[in-house]
Amino acid sequence: MNISTIREILAEEGFRPDIDEDGDITFKYQGYSILIMPDEDDELYLRFVLPNFWPIESEAEREQAVETSVKVTRRVKAAKVFPVKDQMWATVEIFLSSEKCLKDVLDRILSVLHVSVETFAEEMRKFSKIEAEG
Numbered sequence: 001m002n003i004s005t006i007r008e009i010l011a012e013e014g015f016r017p018d019i020d021e022d023g024d025i026t027f028k029y030q031g032y033s034i035l036i037m038p039d040e041d042d043e044l045y046l047r048f049v050l051p052n053f054w055p056i057e058s059e060a061e062r063e064q065a066v067e068t069s070v071k072v073t074r075r076v077k078a079a080k081v082f083p084v085k086d087q088m089w090a091t092v093e094i095f096l097s098s099e100k101c102l103k104d105v106l107d108r109i110l111s112v113l114h115v116s117v118e119t120f121a122e123e124m125r126k127f128s129k130i131e132a133e134g
Contacts (some may be wrong), residue, residue: 001043001099006036009102024049029110032117044095046102050113054088054120061124062086068123072116078109079116090116 006025010017015027025036035049056062065088069081080091092109096102 001038001046001096001102003038005099006038006046006102009099009106010036013103013106030114032114034110034113044097046094046096048092048094048109048113050090050117051084052087053090053117054124056083056086056088061127064124064127068120068127071123072120076112076116076119079112081116081120088120090120 003019003023003025007017007019010025010027015029017025017027020026020035025038027034027036032050032053035051037047037049039045039047054065056065062083065083069083069088072081073079078092078094080093082089082091090113092112094105094109096105
């Protein structure tokens with residue numbers, strides 16, 4: 001699927017997509033910045049990314065973040081949560097056979113990203129509370 005088609009679909013759904021300097025599509029969803037990273041070598045593949053949603057501020061937090069990301073990735077369908085340097089990222093990677101498929105699943109993809117981030121944050125807040133009490 002080409003970038004202009006994806007932009008059109010997002011605009012039709014009420015988003016304001018832009019193209020960043022890397023050629024990724026960016027837009028806002030519930031206060032988060034979302035990237036769509038098309039793959040020019042695979043027209044059926046799209047990666048939706050919610051980058052930098054949780055800073056990692058210590059080694060203990062990094063260990064907990066990695067453990068929590070595994071739990072969230074296992075629990076939330078289609079989501080991957082992982083560290084990139086000192087930040088946590090979430091992705092949903094999909095294969096679509098047509099533009100219509102993107103229209104049909106866009107809300108679900110964005111919901112999965114949101115749920116994965118919220119689930120991660122909830123688990124990390126529990127850890128922070130335990131660590132503060134302990």
